[in-house]
Amino acid sequence: MSEVAAPASAIQSTWQVDRFVVVTALVGFALLGGLIWLETAPFMVVLFAIGTVLGIALYHGAFGFTAGWRNFVVHKRGAGMRAQLMLFGVTSIVMVPLLYSGQPGLIGAVAPVGTSLVVGSFMFGLGMQLGGGCGSGTLFTVGAGNLRMIITLVFFIIGTVLGSINLPWWLDQPGFDPVPLVASFGVTGAIVLQLAGLLLIARWVSRIERKAHGQVASDELLWKQKGQGFWRTLVTGRWPFTWAILILAAGNILTLAIGGAPWSITFAFNVWGAKALQAIGVDMGQFEFWQWEYPAMALKDSLLTNIPSVMNFGLLLGAMLAAGLANRFNESSRNKLQGRPFLAAVVGGLLLGYGARLGFGCNIGALFSGIGSASLHAWIWFACAFGGSYIGIRLRPWFRLPN
Numbered sequence: 001m002s003e004v005a006a007p008a009s010a011i012q013s014t015w016q017v018d019r020f021v022v023v024t025a026l027v028g029f030a031l032l033g034g035l036i037w038l039e040t041a042p043f044m045v046v047l048f049a050i051g052t053v054l055g056i057a058l059y060h061g062a063f064g065f066t067a068g069w070r071n072f073v074v075h076k077r078g079a080g081m082r083a084q085l086m087l088f089g090v091t092s093i094v095m096v097p098l099l100y101s102g103q104p105g106l107i108g109a110v111a112p113v114g115t116s117l118v119v120g121s122f123m124f125g126l127g128m129q130l131g132g133g134c135g136s137g138t139l140f141t142v143g144a145g146n147l148r149m150i151i152t153l154v155f156f157i158i159g160t161v162l163g164s165i166n167l168p169w170w171l172d173q174p175g176f177d178p179v180p181l182v183a184s185f186g187v188t189g190a191i192v193l194q195l196a197g198l199l200l201i202a203r204w205v206s207r208i209e210r211k212a213h214g215q216v217a218s219d220e221l222l223w224k225q226k227g228q229g230f231w232r233t234l235v236t237g238r239w240p241f242t243w244a245i246l247i248l249a250a251g252n253i254l255t256l257a258i259g260g261a262p263w264s265i266t267f268a269f270n271v272w273g274a275k276a277l278q279a280i281g282v283d284m285g286q287f288e289f290w291q292w293e294y295p296a297m298a299l300k301d302s303l304l305t306n307i308p309s310v311m312n313f314g315l316l317l318g319a320m321l322a323a324g325l326a327n328r329f330n331e332s333s334r335n336k337l338q339g340r341p342f343l344a345a346v347v348g349g350l351l352l353g354y355g356a357r358l359g360f361g362c363n364i365g366a367l368f369s370g371i372g373s374a375s376l377h378a379w380i381w382f383a384c385a386f387g388g389s390y391i392g393i394r395l396r397p398w399f400r401l402p403n
Contacts (some may be wrong), residue, residue: 055318061244114175120358131348159353
């Protein structure tokens with residue numbers, strides 16, 4: 001979820017479509033979908049399609065953690081943060097009962113609490129502001145043709161691999177086992193507790209905004225966008241936050257119901273980087289992380305059988321399709337990349353990757369899916385990542401990045 005590829009903020013007088021980009025995205029979807037069908041099973045094709053829809057929603061909804069947090073810190077505008085909090089609440093109401101319904105095969109995003117989580121999430125928040133996006137933000141902006149974000153993605157992948165090598169050491173530092181809130185408060189109690197927490201944060205955000213501007217902007221949650229019709233908005237953006245909230249929440253819940261675990265992004269980057277190193281002769285199996293059951297299996301199997309990878313491929317193509325339909329593919333790359341912004345992409349990417357591995361995921365896997373699983377670690381991740389993001393916002397001017 002990024003700052004750099006927000007779709008239509010200005011409404012074009014005539015609707016134009018980038019046919020080459022649209023056709024390329026559709027052909028890519030058909031070819032890759034066919035390969036996934038042949039390699040695995042129909043449910044993986046469904047997850048691939050869900051990833052595609054999520055990519056469209058992220059692009060057209062301009063649903064960004066990075067920009068949303070910065071708008072609140074710098075401009076005292078809280079619309080983006082309120083939308084995120086609403087997303088967490090809606091998802092939590094459905095996902096928590098589903099996870100604890102007794103249905104076999106469902107695993108929540110629940111992780112340990114300790115040094116690794118605190119350090120990793122802080123690093124990730126810092127990297128968000130320097131790299132220009134989080135996990136999903138980096139992906140959808142790359143899919144929309146943003147060249148700077150390709151640099152961020154490359155170093156994001158490198159960072160995750162470095163993090164995987166060091167993770168066992170970090171897990172030996174002080175900390176304790178995962179804390180599912182349902183274990184102490186029950187399903188209903190955990191949901192109520194989380195909704196109360198989200199409401200308190202929302203009230204704090206609104207209070208800051210009202211103090212700075214005299215009132216709270218209320219048009220971000222409109223069902224229908226002003227200025228153009230439903231179909232034009234649907235195809236070319238920008239979607240009201242309400243649309244993106246409902247689609248992102250439904251996508252995460254369906255991912256859990258079909259794939260057995262909530263939506264995640266960054267583990268796929270880990271696998272892509274490790275497989276690339278193996279391809280050039282590095283034995284990743286010598287490292288402890290890649291000897292653990294799930295990473296070892298992912299390293300051995302095809303990417304087309306790895307759910308996060310398959311959904312990430314869909315997300316990339318979905319964002320590409322959305323950018324083509326809006327005629328804005330590669331729109332954010334028309335200015336030549338300068339030295340310090342380039343350096344920010346490198347440093348930010350490494351921090352994002354290393355932090356995601358230590359913090360057990362990004363805004364999607366650790367925060368969104370973590371709260372959807374009623375896990376304590378998600379709330380600690382939120383606080384630490386916001387602190388890191390605050391420092392990153394203060395560093396952006398030195399890297400000649402606009403605030």
